[in-house]
């Protein structure tokens with residue numbers, strides 16, 4: 580057993596600060612274990628979110644020593660023996676209390692994505708797909724919705740107007756733009772690349788989900804606990820499909836010669852309605 584120093588951010592939407600705790604740490608502990616010990620012995624009202632303690636529910640996301648990580652998968656022996664460990668809430672989302680943030684903005688993005696639209700079954704009542712097509716989208720389905728990638732994406736963090744909520748938190752005001760974020764780019768990729776799906780999401784991917792705003796820094800890929808190739812396997816192929824649809828003159832002429840019609844307007848533009856204004860409301 581060894582004594583370790585933890586600095587844990589405590590506060591709410593109105594403001595807060597780091598509180599220092601000194602606590603015993605046993606061999607084999609992860610950061611979540613230590614936070615639970617602090618909660619049990621020194622700060623009964625410390626708020627933190629967790630469920631599985633196995634890296635599979637995505638609930639214990641926070642920033643540990645400045646990096647977005649899962650507390651239940653961050654082993655204490657990965658830090659130097661005399662290192663102080665800082666734990667703070669995700670900076671991109673509004674703080675609710677202590678280490679808990681309101682991630683409901685993400686659910687609102689998810690709802691905007693057109694649902695899976697499979698083609699009819701084959702004549703014998705089955706679906707046939709190539710294994711390589713299945714494997715390609717299977718990777719995206721490993722997502723545990725921890726939102727670490729959304730937290731680290733500078734487009735979501737820094738761009739556009741400040742959200743109406745979330746002045747507090749160690750990172751100050753959180754911000755929202757018209758970009759749906761890496762987690763939902765891979766959800767879009769999982770649908771767009773699905774071998775059975777028949778829907779065409781390319782106009783929305785460009786205009787409403789903001790594929791052009793990602794500048795391929797790959798920060799999202801680096802923090803993903805499921806090691807999903809978010810940028811290389813999801814976002815870049817989607818960007819290529821957008822370029823092919825809108826900007827590749829050879830592809831455009833080829834489609835015209837072959838009489839292949841592809842949508843360039845979003846569904847709402849085709850219906851004569853103004854394109855939905857990207858939400859910039861923080862949570863909800």
Ligand code: SF4
Nearest residue numbers: 732793795796797799
């Ligand atoms: S690669 Fe794109 S989505 Fe990922 S963090 Fe960078 S800007 Fe955001």
Ligand code: SF4
Nearest residue numbers: 722723725726728803
């Ligand atoms: S893509 Fe990875 S980092 Fe992003 S929410 Fe899913 S599991 Fe978390």
Ligand code: FES
Nearest residue numbers: 631632637639651
């Ligand atoms: S508690 Fe489920 S991922 Fe950490």
